[in-house]
Amino acid sequence: MNRDNGKAAVQERERHRGVILEFWRNFRSNALSLTGGIIVAIFVVMALLAPLLSPADPVKQFKVSSGMHNPLPPLTSSAEGHFFLLGSDKYGRDILSRALFGTRAMLRLAVGAVALSLFIGMIMGAVAGYNRGSWLDEVIMRIVDIMLSFPALVLAIALLGALGIGETKIAGVTVSNTFKIMIVIVIAYAPRFARVMRSVTLQEVSEDYVAAARVMGASDTRIIVKEIIINTIPPVIVQGTLMMAETVLISASLSFLGLGLQPPAPSLGVMLNEARDYLFQGSWWYAVVPGVFISLAILGFNFLGDGLRDSLDPRQARRVKI
Amino acid sequence: MGTYILKRVLLAIPTLFFASILVFLLVHIAPGDPVRVMLGPVQDPALVEKLQQKLGLDLPLHQQYLIWAGNVIKGDLGISTSVQRGAPVGELISQRYGVTLELALFALLIALLIAVPTGILSALRQNKPSDHISRVFALVGISIPNFFVGILLILLFGVVLLKSWGSGGFVPFSEGVGSNLQRMFLPAIALGTSYSAVVMRMMRSSMLDVMGKDYVRTARAMGVKKSSVVRRDIVRNALIPVVTVIGNSIGYLLGGSVVTEMVFRLPGIGSLVMNAVFRRDFPVIQAVVLIIVAVRIVVNLVVDLLYAKLDPRIQYTSTE
Numbered sequence: 007m008n009r010d011n012g013k014a015a016v017q018e019r020e021r022h023r024g025v026i027l028e029f030w031r032n033f034r035s036n037a038l039s040l041t042g043g044i045i046v047a048i049f050v051v052m053a054l055l056a057p058l059l060s061p062a063d064p065v066k067q068f069k070v071s072s073g074m075h076n077p078l079p080p081l082t083s084s085a086e087g088h089f090f091l092l093g094s095d096k097y098g099r100d101i102l103s104r105a106l107f108g109t110r111a112m113l114r115l116a117v118g119a120v121a122l123s124l125f126i127g128m129i130m131g132a133v134a135g136y137n138r139g140s141w142l143d144e145v146i147m148r149i150v151d152i153m154l155s156f157p158a159l160v161l162a163i164a165l166l167g168a169l170g171i172g173e174t175k176i177a178g179v180t181v182s183n184t185f186k187i188m189i190v191i192v193i194a195y196a197p198r199f200a201r202v203m204r205s206v207t208l209q210e211v212s213e214d215y216v217a218a219a220r221v222m223g224a225s226d227t228r229i230i231v232k233e234i235i236i237n238t239i240p241p242v243i244v245q246g247t248l249m250m251a252e253t254v255l256i257s258a259s260l261s262f263l264g265l266g267l268q269p270p271a272p273s274l275g276v277m278l279n280e281a282r283d284y285l286f287q288g289s290w291w292y293a294v295v296p297g298v299f300i301s302l303a304i305l306g307f308n309f310l311g312d313g314l315r316d317s318l319d320p321r322q323a324r325r326v327k328i
Numbered sequence: 329m330g331t332y333i334l335k336r337v338l339l340a341i342p343t344l345f346f347a348s349i350l351v352f353l354l355v356h357i358a359p360g361d362p363v364r365v366m367l368g369p370v371q372d373p374a375l376v377e378k379l380q381q382k383l384g385l386d387l388p389l390h391q392q393y394l395i396w397a398g399n400v401i402k403g404d405l406g407i408s409t410s411v412q413r414g415a416p417v418g419e420l421i422s423q424r425y426g427v428t429l430e431l432a433l434f435a436l437l438i439a440l441l442i443a444v445p446t447g448i449l450s451a452l453r454q455n456k457p458s459d460h461i462s463r464v465f466a467l468v469g470i471s472i473p474n475f476f477v478g479i480l481l482i483l484l485f486g487v488v489l490l491k492s493w494g495s496g497g498f499v500p501f502s503e504g505v506g507s508n509l510q511r512m513f514l515p516a517i518a519l520g521t522s523y524s525a526v527v528m529r530m531m532r533s534s535m536l537d538v539m540g541k542d543y544v545r546t547a548r549a550m551g552v553k554k555s556s557v558v559r560r561d562i563v564r565n566a567l568i569p570v571v572t573v574i575g576n577s578i579g580y581l582l583g584g585s586v587v588t589e590m591v592f593r594l595p596g597i598g599s600l601v602m603n604a605v606f607r608r609d610f611p612v613i614q615a616v617v618l619i620i621v622a623v624r625i626v627v628n629l630v631v632d633l634l635y636a637k638l639d640p641r642i643q644y645t646s647t648e
Contacts, residue, residue: 148342151343152343152346152347155344155628156350156617157579157582157583157624158579158583159584160579160583160586160620163601163602165357167354167605168354169357171606251470259475262475262590263590263602264602265605278475278476278479281479282479285479293483294480297473297479300476301473304471308467308471309467
């Protein structure tokens with residue numbers, strides 16, 4: 007009996023390892039996820055090393071030579087001789103440096119928001135799915151339904167509108183704008199995760215290994231944490247990656263609308279917003295540089311997530327012929 | 329069928345009810361006294377008191393909600409405090425919803441025109457180069473934020489075209505259909521193309537799903553021509569889930585139109601709510617958010633009911 011138990015445990019561990027190994031193998035062989043992974047890696051490096059990579063202080067205003075005016079196009083120099091690789095903005099600040107620091111702020115926000123949404127959503131979904139049909143499931147899923155009836159961007163705008171833009175004092179604690187946006191995104195997205203997690207949990211609960219663990223006397227918490235959550239890691243990674251794309255999009259939209267980071271802090275969305283006034287005089291780089299940064303970051307996460315999903319669900323990739 | 333409709337309608341009501349509580353509470357999660365927040369830096373004591381009474385802020389929270397909800401049901405959405413001080417919110421919205429509606433419908437049309445054919449072709453040529461190309465294009469389309477698409481369109485065409493039309497701005501339908509459509513064209517393309525990528529992906533996976541079904545194999549085995557199977561069985565059945573998803577993603581269109589209106593400076597609901605957010609005009613924020621959520625819930629309901637009616641299994645048993 008004891009030996010059987012040990013054998014089952016080893017098999018179980020191998021099963022878990024198998025799930026993750028296979029996931030990794032599929033990731034490497036998929037061109038889409040590999041491309042996405044490389045783009046994401048480049049962005050992560052840019053974000054981490056922004057202070058080293060930036061040619062200038064992102065808020066420093068350079069002077070223009072006489073006869074020229076800001077924004078200066080790419081490959082020009084300021085009066086002090088600072089070389090603008092990607093041009094300057096309306097205050098004579100270096101666009102490349104602002105884009106790098108903006109990327110850093112954007113990714114920091116997105117990682118925080120996604121991690122927190124994942125954590126809360128996973129718990130909600132796992133608890134609901136595990137207690138399928140109980141009042142707990144009913145209550146959690148009702149909340150999820152209500153939250154999902156708000157379009158994410160509209161919900162975020164409404165909450166930020168209520169809380170006010172910039173720093174706010176809530177119950178004596180000063181809350182930064184970044185943190186507020188993070189919380190707003192968590193409120194909008196945790197329910198989505200909860201839904202995904204619940205359906206995955208429902209699938210896993212019906213698997214034999216859960217029944218086996220239950221027969222062996224494992225507690226509910228142990229089953230949820232040690233058995234179910236491990237097996238739901240691959241689909242959750244896919245959702246998390248795709249959600250990174252959405253979070254970057256929504257935080258960029260909020261900054262673009264003027265609800266995100268407040269000037270002069272470098273923010274890609276704010277740069278795009280400011281650039282709107284300079285489109286007609288032909289200062290294309292002002293808008294194109296931050297726009298390309300935002301789009302490439304989202305693209306990287308979408309490629310990665312989509313490729314991972316393909317490798318996770320070979321059924322979708324299987325050739326259907328009629 | 330009758331009980332299904334009843335059940336769906338009954339399920340939508342509590343969702344709407346709780347969503348309205350959330351919208352109502354928006355004022356109360358704001359730090360500080362709502363009235364002072366609403367009135368901004370200029371504080372007239374007489375006005376403070378008047379507003380406090382009007383909102384019933386001295387009453388318990390649930391009574392305040394009932395008064396507010398009662399007014400909303402009667403069609404009284406409150407009075408704007410700062411966007412257009414003293415104007416009924418309902419009036420502000422009725423002046424502007426047309427722009428947003430036109431933008432959303434126009435964008436939806438463009439999205440469907442792009443997405444349905446490419447989705448179908450992509451699925452029929454699954455894993456061939458043209459499928460890969462259209463999938464990558466769709467991913468790129470999803471990844472470029474619609475406000476950036478809008479700005480790129482202005483850069484590409486606007487600087488030439490819009491100069492002759494005057495930059496951005498809006499011409500009401502009544503003042504000339506031609507110039508109205510002219511002004512709406514670029515915004516609708518900006519919103520529509522990014523939305524089309526979403527719809528195209530759904531169309532493709534829905535097609536693949538139907539193509540794998542037994543009845544398709546049976547039809548082919550019975551010697552029905554491929555083109556007629558595609559037309560009669562696959563596309564028709566694949567469109568059904570797409571209809572549902574279009575309904576479910578109406579929020580994407582509404583959220584997207586807020587941003588698009590800001591890019592092109594269109595006077596719609598989106599720019600109204602943004603204006604209200606910057607000026608902390610709570611009645612306007614509440615009303616717009618409530619309307620958007622209500623529209624979304626109702627559209628979802630209608631689409632769900634349509635879906636039940638269009639269910640392929642029901643069709644199949646009745647035609648065979």
